[in-house]
Amino acid sequence: MNKQSITQYYRKHRKAIVTATSGLLYGGGWSLGYLTSFEMASAAILVLATIVGGYDIAKTAYHEVTNRTLGIKTLVTLAAIGAIVIGEYWEAAAVVFLFSLGSYLEGRTMRKTRTALQELLEMTPDTATVRHDGELQEVPAREVEESEVVVVKPGGKIPVDGDVIDGESAVNQAPVTGESAPVHKADGDEVYAGTVNQEGALEIRTTGAGSDTTLERIIRRVEEAQEAQSPTESLIDRFAKYYTPAVIVLAIGAYAVTQNAILSLTLLVIGCPGALVIGPPVSIVSAIGNAARSGVLMKGGEHLERAGKIDLVAFDKTGTLTKGETTVADVEGFGVADDEVLSLAATAEKKSEHHLADAIVDAARERPTAATDGGTTVARADDTDAGRRSVPDPDDFDVVAGKGVIGHTDGQEVVVGNRALLADRGIDIPSRVADYVREREGRGETVVHVVRDGDIVGAIALRDELRETAPSVVAALQDAGIETVMLTGDNKRTAAAVAEEVGIDEYRAELLPEDKQTVIEGYQADGHVVAMVGDGINDAPSLATADVGIAMGAAGTDTAIETADMALMADDLERIPYAVKLSKATRWNVLENVGLAVLTVTVLLAGVLTSYVTLAAGMLVHEASVLLVILNGMRLLRY
Amino acid sequence: MSDTTQFRVLDFDCPSCASTVERALSNVAGVQHVEVHYATGRVEIEYDDSVADPDAFVQTIESQGYTPQTA
Numbered sequence: 001m002n003k004q005s006i007t008q009y010y011r012k013h014r015k016a017i018v019t020a021t022s023g024l025l026y027g028g029g030w031s032l033g034y035l036t037s038f039e040m041a042s043a044a045i046l047v048l049a050t051i052v053g054g055y056d057i058a059k060t061a062y063h064e065v066t067n068r069t070l071g072i073k074t075l076v077t078l079a080a081i082g083a084i085v086i087g088e089y090w091e092a093a094a095v096v097f098l099f100s101l102g103s104y105l106e107g108r109t110m111r112k113t114r115t116a117l118q119e120l121l122e123m124t125p126d127t128a129t130v131r132h133d134g135e136l137q138e139v140p141a142r143e144v145e146e147s148e149v150v151v152v153k154p155g156g157k158i159p160v161d162g163d164v165i166d167g168e169s170a171v172n173q174a175p176v177t178g179e180s181a182p183v184h185k186a187d188g189d190e191v192y193a194g195t196v197n198q199e200g201a202l203e204i205r206t207t208g209a210g211s212d213t214t215l216e217r218i219i220r221r222v223e224e225a226q227e228a229q230s231p232t233e234s235l236i237d238r239f240a241k242y243y244t245p246a247v248i249v250l251a252i253g254a255y256a257v258t259q260n261a262i263l264s265l266t267l268l269v270i271g272c273p274g275a276l277v278i279g280p281p282v283s284i285v286s287a288i289g290n291a292a293r294s295g296v297l298m299k300g301g302e303h304l305e306r307a308g309k310i311d312l313v314a315f316d317k318t319g320t321l322t323k324g325e326t327t328v329a330d331v332e333g334f335g336v337a338d339d340e341v342l343s344l345a346a347t348a349e350k351k352s353e354h355h356l357a358d359a360i361v362d363a364a365r366e367r368p369t370a371a372t373d374g375g376t377t378v379a380r381a382d383d384t385d386a387g388r389r390s391v392p393d394p395d396d397f398d399v400v401a402g403k404g405v406i407g408h409t410d411g412q413e414v415v416v417g418n419r420a421l422l423a424d425r426g427i428d429i430p431s432r433v434a435d436y437v438r439e440r441e442g443r444g445e446t447v448v449h450v451v452r453d454g455d456i457v458g459a460i461a462l463r464d465e466l467r468e469t470a471p472s473v474v475a476a477l478q479d480a481g482i483e484t485v486m487l488t489g490d491n492k493r494t495a496a497a498v499a500e501e502v503g504i505d506e507y508r509a510e511l512l513p514e515d516k517q518t519v520i521e522g523y524q525a526d527g528h529v530v531a532m533v534g535d536g537i538n539d540a541p542s543l544a545t546a547d548v549g550i551a552m553g554a555a556g557t558d559t560a561i562e563t564a565d566m567a568l569m570a571d572d573l574e575r576i577p578y579a580v581k582l583s584k585a586t587r588w589n590v591l592e593n594v595g596l597a598v599l600t601v602t603v604l605l606a607g608v609l610t611s612y613v614t615l616a617a618g619m620l621v622h623e624a625s626v627l628l629v630i631l632n633g634m635r636l637l638r639y
Numbered sequence: 640m641s642d643t644t645q646f647r648v649l650d651f652d653c654p655s656c657a658s659t660v661e662r663a664l665s666n667v668a669g670v671q672h673v674e675v676h677y678a679t680g681r682v683e684i685e686y687d688d689s690v691a692d693p694d695a696f697v698q699t700i701e702s703q704g705y706t707p708q709t710a
Binding site: 015056059060063064067068069070071072073103104106107110111113114115223226227272274277278281282284285 | 647649650651652653654655656658659662663666674676677678679680681702703704
């Protein structure tokens with residue numbers, strides 16, 4: 001080893017070396033103390049141990065004093081100097097050694113917590129292969145510009161955010177969304193930096209690189225979340241501000257009254273509320289870090305602590321419990337051909353952005369040109385290519401929120417909507433229509449009526465498949481003692497059928513968007529701590545009203561991340577029981593840590609004041625309690 | 640002009656150490672705003688780049704006994 005590498009080694013391991021040396025000296029001095037004739041040598045070695053171990057502590061203490069902060073290192077330095085002054089060399093060396101050992105171990109364990117997120121960032125490759133005028137060039141990933149085309153080989157990591165313009169592959173998005181199953185990607189699909197291209201080559205048009213990628217944005221948010229103080233943390237910080245000066249005053253007072261120097265110095269040693277201030281942040285940082293690696297973005301300790309109290313989870317039905325891919329299941333004409341019913345409805349709905357409207361318009365386009373089951377052929381002259389029919393624009397149309405649409409075409413008025421809309425307009429529903437509707441709703445389908453010039457001419461049943469995971473997720477929450485509720489704009493019968501299929505405790509149907517907020521407020525008034533799960537865009541108001549708003553499929557949609565307290569990067573319902581349980585575990589963990597710290601301080605104070613605990617023992621217990629809360633908090637990293 | 644830089648200090652061993660570093664950094668000439676987070680070890684410094692020299696930040700952190708890494 002040359003001189004330079006020795007210096008480097010020393011700098012890197014300075015804390016360990018200093019601690020070990022001070023420990024060895026301490027051990028030596030202490031053993032020598034048992035030999036009567038070596039008392040002077042023993043004292044000298046113990047003082048040396050104190051100086052070796054205490055130099056760095058004293059240096060920081062000096063900085064603390066010059067920067068007018070009152071930290072534990074100042075207290076430890078004072079205690080060590082005091083112990084030497086009164087001739088308690090053993091105590092001085094022991095305090096310094098135990099403190100160095102403790103802070104060395106604390107630094108090491110905290111490093112693990114602090115680097116938990118770094119692993120995610122390291123997923124992004126440093127270089128990217130860019131296509132420039134038909135030639136491939138290797139460039140630093142951070143320097144790729146927007147709209148440049150990046151080529152990623154099979155097995156390669158994707159270096160930028162972008163849209164696939166060529167190729168087809170399965171991409172493992174675990175670093176961003178936490179999903180372990182690869183996602184199929186083809187033309188036009190969005191891919192994220194840091195994800196892994198598993199099968200075929202992909203060409204990607206860059207939309208973001210460097211610090212402007214989804215992964216980097218998520219990590220920045222996670223760090224902000226980790227740094228945001230939870231209510232417990234702010235409370236403890238306020239307490240700590242007074243605690244340390246109070247203990248110093250107590251130490252001075254104790255000396256004035258008892259003239260017992262050891263007692264006063266011991267008070268100084270335990271005068272830093274170590275475990276109390278360290279415990280909660282470690283728990284919260286570990287939990288948020290763990291969640292981030294599983295594709296759940298928690299917005300901060302405050303939200304996490306609140307989420308730990310959740311006792312009711314409300315799910316929006318469409319797109320949350322269901323896949324949100326509504327398709328037409330059946331069309332029934334009453335005195336009119338099925339196809340004509342669909343055409344009329346599609347025209348009226350064409351300009352609407354509602355998901356039911358999209359399904360109806362799509363179905364009308366996909367229908368074969370000649371009607372097969374109606375008798376009347378309604379083929380039109382303007383049929384487009386590939387057997388897709390065009391849907392004419394309505395002359396005008398109005399949306400009645402939560403009820404349906406009213407449009408005009410070819411001089412006819414077409415109303416497409418639910419019972420409420422028909423009732424509003426005074427349209428009677430014949431019994432055979434009502435029978436049909438009841439039958440379809442019993443299967444969990446949503447039915448809209450199609451009305452032409454005041455007469456019901458047909459009905460369209462629409463179906464939105466449940467997510468396969470929905471029943472098991474609801475069951476997992478119920479097992480954890482949490483009530484589940486489904487909120488939907490659908491009618492009661494459809495809602496009941498879906499609720500039964502999912503196994504959910506309760507459902508609230510026929511809700512207009514603003515009603516969902518009211519329902520949540522109602523549960524809150526009943527004393528529930530409510531989490532609301534939705535898509536984060538349409539449900540933004542109810543997510544904001546709930547105690548904890550959980551947005552699904554948030555990767556890439558900043559609005560959803562903004563409004564929610566918790567965002568699931570993937571459309572993966574199974575993260576919800578995980579997130580709720582993690583929050584509960586975190587809340588317990590914080591309580592355990594606070595409890596342990598308070599217990600330690602109480603026992604120590606009592607011990608010191610009754611002279612059972614002296615300097616070294618006080619320091620040992622203090623450091624042990626700090627390490628214990630850190631290790632306890634870190635359990636959440638592996639939850 | 641105002642500029643922002645970040646460091647990561649992985650070896651903070653107590654919350655009060657983080658506050659001390661924060662105070663020390665805010666006394667460096669040209670520094671407008673400093674945030675030091677104990678839990679994540681993140682140090683964020685906003686400074687006037689015509690006055691302050693980022694090397695001085697590294698030195699200040701090192702003189703307190705901690706190792707800053709660029710992040």
